[in-house]
Amino acid sequence: MEDSLDRSRWARLLVPLVALLVIAAVLRAPQPTIVAPPDVLAPAAPRAFSGQLAARQATVAPPDSQSVLAAAGRLRLTTASGSYSLERVQAIASSVEVALDYVEQRTGLRLSGPVTISFDRRESCALDGAAFTERRVIMLYACPDLPPQRAVNILAHELVHQLAHDHWGAAHLQADLILSEGFATWGAGRYWLGESASFRAFVVQHYGAQLLPLGAHYRDYASIAAMNQLYYQWAALVEWILEAHGRAAFDRLYASGQGPTPASANYLGVLGGDLGAVEAAWRAWLAP
Numbered sequence: 005m006e007d008s009l010d011r012s013r014w015a016r017l018l019v020p021l022v023a024l025l026v027i028a029a030v031l032r033a034p035q036p037t038i039v040a041p042p043d044v045l046a047p048a049a050p051r052a053f054s055g056q057l058a059a060r061q062a063t064v065a066p067p068d069s070q071s072v073l074a075a076a077g078r079l080r081l082t083t084a085s086g087s088y089s090l091e092r093v094q095a096i097a098s099s100v101e102v103a104l105d106y107v108e109q110r111t112g113l114r115l116s117g118p119v120t121i122s123f124d125r126r127e128s129c130a131l132d133g134a135a136f137t138e139r140r141v142i143m144l145y146a147c148p149d150l151p152p153q154r155a156v157n158i159l160a161h162e163l164v165h166q167l168a169h170d171h172w173g174a175a176h177l178q179a180d181l182i183l184s185e186g187f188a189t190w191g192a193g194r195y196w197l198g199e200s201a202s203f204r205a206f207v208v209q210h211y212g213a214q215l216l217p218l219g220a221h222y223r224d225y226a227s228i229a230a231m232n233q234l235y236y237q238w239a240a241l242v243e244w245i246l247e248a249h250g251r252a253a254f255d256r257l258y259a260s261g262q263g264p265t266p267a268s269a270n271y272l273g274v275l276g277g278d279l280g281a282v283e284a285a286w287r288a289w290l291a292p
């Protein structure tokens with residue numbers, strides 16, 4: 005179990021890594037290395053840790069930031085200078101409300117309290133988001149020219165992290181990375197699926213037989229394309245678990261995580277097979 009010092013250390017390590025990934029993404033932009041639909045592209049690395057971070061790391065909007073209330077006060081959207089204008093935040097608020105309703109319905113979960121969504125920006129203009137679920141703060145880093153739909157797509161994913169925290173409580177912070185990111189991506193559903201009807205269909209169409217090992221960490225690849233692929237594969241795994249084993253089993257599996265690393269959950273105890281066996285069954289389901 006990590007302590008807060010460890011987490012702070014992680015945060016310091018992540019900043020340069022993230023910057024590197026973003027630079028790499030920008031440099032490689034002309035090449036179609038990311039196969040996800042352009043409006044659902046996963047942002048840079050910090051989002052992968054969202055939902056897993058200690059609340060202390062959340063940087064809340066500055067006191068002089070302005071805010072908009074939405075979803076009957078369940079959402080407070082704030083913006084800092086350099087990101088979206090207040091007018092743009094006002095314009096996007098109804099779309100975020102729709103996204104919240106959608107992910108609550110899709111996951112069968114509901115926010116247990118208000119959430120602050122804080123629009124901010126990184127110097128590099130990198131797009132990413134992070135959910136600091138203990139503090140009920142979602143950060144969305146974006147520059148003013150980011151298409152609003154991309155912001156909403158990411159917020160849908162981050163809101164599912166908050167729903168997961170509200171449902172599983174402290175166990176959420178120890179959740180297996182495969183399941184926490186898989187559930188957030190699966191829960192975002194149409195916001196990440198583009199034209200695909202399911203994550204199974206998405207993975208088959210975009211990755212075919214070129215699958216990455218489910219237990220891999222995207223840090224092993226240091227590429228945004230690989231991170232994207234793992235997120236979609238993990239979402240498809242969640243889809244399979246829900247279909248093959250049911251929601252109650254998925255809930256138990258999620259709660260069994262021993263830390264925010266891939267494969268920390270008790271697959272053998274809950275699903276009857278270790279991750280290797282689960283992966284084999286999942287692959288057979290993907291391409292029967």
Ligand SMILES: [Zn+2]
Nearest residue numbers: 051052054188
């Ligand atoms: Zn996430």
